[in-house]
Amino acid sequence: MRILYKIVSGAEWDAAVAKGRFDGSAVDLRDGFIHLSAPHQVRETAARHFRGQDGLLLVGFREGDLTAVKWEASRGGDLFPHVHGALSTGAAASVDPLPLEGGLHRFPAGVP
Numbered sequence: 001m002r003i004l005y006k007i008v009s010g011a012e013w014d015a016a017v018a019k020g021r022f023d024g025s026a027v028d029l030r031d032g033f034i035h036l037s038a039p040h041q042v043r044e045t046a047a048r049h050f051r052g053q054d055g056l057l058l059v060g061f062r063e064g065d066l067t068a069v070k071w072e073a074s075r076g077g078d079l080f081p082h083v084h085g086a087l088s089t090g091a092a093a094s095v096d097p098l099p100l101e102g103g104l105h106r107f108p109a110g111v112p
Helices: 010-019 026-031 042-049
Strands: 003-009 056-062 069-073 079-083 092-097
Touching (some): 003 042, 010 056
Antiparallel strands (some): 003 056, 056 092
C-alpha cells in the first residue's frame, strides 16, 4: 500500500497529537485542504517549501487509511494528494525526524 507524506514541524505535530487530529498547517488552512506528497514528490516538496528548516517531522499515512483524499493537479501538472478534512494522528503509519545535514534534509531509509 502506498504511503503518503506530510512534512510538519515537531511543534505542529505535538499539538495535533494532543488533540488527536491534525487540522493543517497555516498553508493548509489558507488553501482549504491538507497538502500531502506521494513518495516520488516528497523530496522536492521538502526542498521547495521547507528549505533550511530544522525541527521537522516526516509523517507517513497509508493511502487506504485516509478518507477525503483527492488527487489534484499542482506543480507541473503532477497530481498531488490533498486531504479535505482533518487527519487523525492515530492513522499515522510512521513519524520520523527530518534533520538538516549540510543544508539538506536527510530522509529515513526506505523513502525514495
